[in-house]
Amino acid sequence: MISILLVGNGNVATHLYTAFSKADSIAITQISSRNLExxxxxxxxxxxxSDDAIAEVSSKINNKFVVHTSGGCGISELKNKNNKGVFYMLQTFSKGKDFNFNEVPFCLEATTKKDQQLLxxxxxxxxxKIYTIxxxxxxxxxxxxxxxxxxxxxxxxxxxDICIEHKVPFEVLLPLIKETASKIASLSPEKAQTGPAVRKDKKTIKNHLDLLDTNQQEIYQLLTKSIQNSVD
Incomplete structure (x- = not known):
């Protein structure tokens, strides 16, 4: 049985606690980051x-092996005195939204081989899905x-927003969104790219820009230019 102390009560902590609670090989305890006495x-x-709290929270913990769950922070952000590591799950977490942890990539890092094996x-x-990163x-x-x-x-x-403004249901776009996401499982994103930017359909691009507000126009033009530069 592996004992785990989980510090935090946000989206990631909530999902981790639920998952670990169902694992026979794990004994999980959860505390708030405000209760470190x-x-x-x-x-x-x-x-x-949160990323900004990692250094302060870790500096107050003297347990033998401490890891954070951040993708944007290095292992050096941990300020505890003992062994350090990272237990990063590359997924978007929202409270109330269940998902299958078997589909989540675990990106792990530790300073010793023994700790890497434990993670x-x-x-x-x-x-x-386990990766050493x-x-x-x-x-x-x-x-x-x-x-x-x-x-x-x-x-x-x-x-x-565009659909709401022009009184068309956003749900009409859902099959397209799903197909776009599933397509890159078998094609590279470069080969999967379609649309007026790739085809350089100037008339269509102008018609689109005429429908958009200033902020939307800037984003549309930036992305169009980026797409065209990537295929030139």
């Missing part, structure tokens, strides 16, 4: 807090994730 000992302490064992207790690689992955997730979701928001 009496910290229980554990084989592994997972800090699931792998912990990850395998709730998931299947160092801090520089994880930083690049996190930036890539912002493009394919956060920025893409903002583009969904803009698309929804």
């Amino acid at each position: 009496k910290i229980p000992s554990a084989d592994l302490t997972i800090i699931a807090v 792998s064992e912990v990850a395998k207790a709730i998931g299947q 160092n801090s520089e690689q994880r930083k690049a992955l996190h930036v890539a994730a912002v493009f394919v997730n956060n920025f893409t979701n903002h583009l969904y928001k803009i698309g929804n």
